[in-house]
Amino acid sequence: MNKRFAFIAAAAATLLFVTVPASAPASADPSSLSEVKKELKDKGNDLEKITEKYNGAKADLKATEKKISKIKKDLPKLEKEAGKAKDLLGDIAYESYTSGNHLTATGSALADSPEEALKRISVLGAINAAQAADVADEIGAVKDLKEKRKSLEELKDDQKHTKSDISKKRGKIQAEVDHLQDLRDQYGIGSGSGGTAPPPSGHAKAVVAYAENQIGEPYSYGAAGPGSWDCSGLTMMSWRQAGVSLSHQASAQRNETASVSRSELAPGDLVFYYGDIHHVALYVGEGKVVHAPQEGENVQVANMDDMPINSYGRPS
Template sequence: MAAHRKPKQRSLSGSTARTAATLALVGAASATVFDGTGHADPRLSPAEVKSKVDSLYREAETATEKYNGAKEKAEKAEKTLRELRDTAARKAEKLNSARNSLGSYAAAQYRAGGIDPSVQLALSSDPEQFLDRAARADRAGSRQALAVGDVRKQVQEMDRLRGAADERLAALRARQAELKKHKKTITGKLGEAKRLLSRLTADQRAELAGAEGREGPGGDSRASRSDARAASPGAAKAPNARAAAAVSYAYKAIGSPYVWGATGPNAFDCSGLTQAAYRSAGVALPRTTYAQIAAGERVSRSQLRPGDLVFFYSGISHVGLYVGNGQMIHAPNPSAPVRLAPIDQMPFAGATRVA
């Protein structure tokens, strides 16, 4: 039984995952032990290792989509918090100015307030002028009363803004804690997959890489690009220019590495690829698979056309971009780059037409 050791932090960004050797280097953040799964049986066959690794990849992808959703919400909370603080700062400046004006008026009233108006009239050398001033003072008093009411409203608005900012700050901290939890899950699953693969010999890893390549077109990046060139006329059959542009982008992305949480232009996770493809066409898609499936018109498998989003597994944890002839372009997992693959490679869950 292998001893528990915490491998050094590694980055996915440099891995292209194009060869059998890359299968052994399932790069992703840290390879920490997750839920006590650090005891891989060295007697597992290569096929059993592949099955376990595929399962770990699916679990990591589910956690990745949750991470993406939490990150999107955290970014929105942070943006709202900044806007609230900016608004509060501007209103505080306006409130201070109004308070200063009221203070000046109150000081003037205090200086004249000790003399009864009838006495002021009696002492005045020009009664008409005094009465005129008194009338203007009365009107000014009404305006000041309105100003007092306005200041009161501004104070109440400041209290509301502070309360809203506190709520957004609490939401942001909750999302940050959620991000940390999902990241731990992802790195744990990918770390365990890496440890499983490291128990295989170089020949066994090469055998697995070959088997994965035979499961669908695109096992090797050069083969993927060759298959893509052969299949690329499918882009011309897209229902409209936006779908065609998304398909074109996806073809150009073939061979790019899978990196969880990435949205391009040089690396992608599954929903990051579809989001980037449609972003290039001027269409804003949500960040996660479970939000993307609701972002357009649902279509059946028999109605698929190039540019449609195709989803897999019961939890809607994987997505690809349909390109015609039963094929899709997708970002599979850390051991494989963006590639062309048949849609019957995974359990089909549904499809959406975006544009």
């Protein structure tokens, strides 16, 4: 009896060892595959939203730095002119003192506040209205420029923090997308390149041709080529071939383009998606678009209505 029990137990253990898989199944269970695809699409969409915000924050910071750079360039010249104006006030104060107009408070006022000194000298008639206006303009221009520079420096700091915060959020979502991408690869879901776009005509030829040449290249957040793209980077560079400058952000491109209706769409027009406009594609005709979809996918031709359309725009 004991021998028979031992034999059955050994046989059962052998069967269990052979039939239980040690890793993920070779072919995905349909429900599991569906969940992976849905979650990857949702996370990819989240990543694209944050990427478009990052592109906008980067553009804002660049614009602020450009303004600060201009002020730094202009300030020395204005300071030099203001210095001459202060010297003029000092000379007038001295001449007034030596000629008998005792401006006893002018010296200290000149050091502490040139504007106050100017008032005192003007009141006493040491300079005429035109001279006073010129001096005031020189001193006021420097003061205004310094105040503007201070405000811009504060704005720059805020924008840097915003960009940094967005970058951290993007990194977190990217890690989740990378994990889902591993599952995508495990289950053999292709990244795709879509079909073939219909031939364009007219002025849009160079724009559409450029976008088509990128088909099959990977999506990469914040990228505008060569070799990888995000959605607005692709449309920006495609239209650059026609000499049109667009921002590297979908919502900004919407503001930079003229609205057209669906019935008016022509190859080269832009199709904007979602309520917050965080995705954009290039219309190529016959209900098709070329776009950089999301992380883990390639630039491809797709049906225009595969995503919820917000509006349409025509660059010029």
